[in-house]
Amino acid sequence: MPNQTDTQTDTQTDTQPAPVDLPGEGDWLAWVSQRCRDQLEEAQQQVGLVKAGSSDAPVVLVAWNKAETAIANAEAVALWAEVHPDAAVRDLADDLSQQVQKYVTELGLDRDLYAVFDRLATSSDLSVLDADGRRVLEHTLRDFRRAGVDRDDATRDRLRELSERSVKLSQDFGRNIRDDVRSIRIAPERLAGLPEDYRAAHAPDEDGLVTITTDYPDLVPFITFGSDAAARHELALAQNNVAWPANDQVLQDLLAVRRETAQLLGYDSWPDYDTEVKMIGNGRAVADFIDRVGEAAKERAGDELGVLLERKRVDDPSADAVATYDSRYYSELVRREQYDVDGQVVRTYFPFEQVRQGLLDVTGRLFGLGWTPVAHEDAGTWHDEVASYDVDLDGTRIGRIHLDLHPREGKFKHAAQFDLVKGIAGEQLPEGVLVCNFNRGLMEHDEVVTLFHEFGHLVHHVLGGQGEWARFSGVATEWDFVEAPSQMLEEWAWDADVLATFARNDAGDTIPADLVGAMRRAEHFGKGLYAVQQMSYAARSYWFHAGPHDDLTAYGDELQRRYSVFPPLDGAHMHCAFGHLDGYSSGYYTYMWSLVIAKDLFSAFDPDDLFAADVARAYRDKVLAMGGREDAADLVADFLGRPYSFDSWAAWLAE
């Protein structure tokens, strides 16, 4: 709707900043490189002002905030490596990211710069700063210490090398996953069980064979509905060998770099270093948490496994185990046969475009936000499948979002929110990007849930991006809290009244409340399995980082046997494609930890009226809009009126 968009842009006469000017059909190589260089130059200039040595704390912090804003803008170049359709732009973005990270490392180890803040903290009158200002100063000093600024010259040189190496290894790890789409080629009759539209989209080629890739829209329906067990096995092996063997060594090198970094900084282990700035507090607590969840879910997981095995024996009386590649398929069958939920019927209510609009309407109503489409030509985005919207609150534009939701070659393979611009009041408008890989036609309900989840990060980025400080802008809380708002928003994708606002099939029928009720009951089946499988991933993430291990495949298999009820898959090397081992390092436990908090946050809502405005607005203002201005535990306590607890989560698991 270009006309509406033009009007929106032209009448923007308030003092809100404009969105960033993306080049659209123009020269992306030049634009990306110019923007990154400009921002780095700005950062250097502001750092120069900080180093000029003013003893006036507010003056120093304002310059430092400008430096941090420019650095964040430069760091956002990493987005282009994940989404740009032109491989040359992706490569350029990787190179520029390395330069930005090199500069960030330099700053962290810069003693003159550190001395300015140290002097402020010890000799200035800090009462001239408000609570935010004091928090900026505290966190800045903490970051310097964690970077190793107070270590001797030789140690700082080594830390510098390790940091550069770590950036390079992270990029290699991600690129190896992104660029390695695997596939199997099978006879068309082996598509038995799959929905009609899937089969139509996978016609045999001239050899008479069908190609199924490891991209999600190919993979997920296949392992959910495909009744040919051998074909599921083949595809699961292909998926679990993405980036193998290349990433095995890359990961070993990355783990070694992290171990040495933690040790040089005086920590017992990388997890101790990593958790120092998280809600959970220390490394040991992560191991304990994994065991606590594993223990709590074990019995339930065993019962559920028994149900899957019993169902598998109907097909194969000699079966004595349920494989990982059976898990989704038999869970789906159990849900269909015992809970009366047919995933193939469910998906007919979720055509992609309708879901996308429904999501905007639901979140708009919940948080009081308006979404105005911005035409592709006006937004200047990188691909014509990207849908952009201006976000307004009470008639004022407060951000812009971009939804890049379908797979393509060379694109990030999972689902995540990326920052394009961090919001700073009066300076720059927050802009975020959702990068997902959904089907273009009908969506699985799982995908709908994922879309709500990822959108939770985007809303957090925009609402939390209205403050003064770059450091607290958007999703800037402790990293083990960041999933909580997203996991809580998933609840809206499970509510019959909410789904009734947009889930309609071709015939125009709304998804029946009975079916949603059955879907919810069916969802409870498998919670135990989910929890223990998650803990087997969390255990890999933690224990891989806790000490050196020569054979990550063998050790991963051992952890799988210890925590999960599914045996490890022979010939699989899942750690090579487990992207979170880079991004979350030892902190994959975050997902379950955040879920504990999410269930607690959700307990404040009335399950019979998820649109109730008062509680949604209180949550918006007390949690999301605060960004990183307070510790997450304090934000949660402020919203709930009490400290967070495990009770709601435990009740949910037992339900």
Ligand SMILES: [Zn+2]
């Ligand atoms: Zn998430």
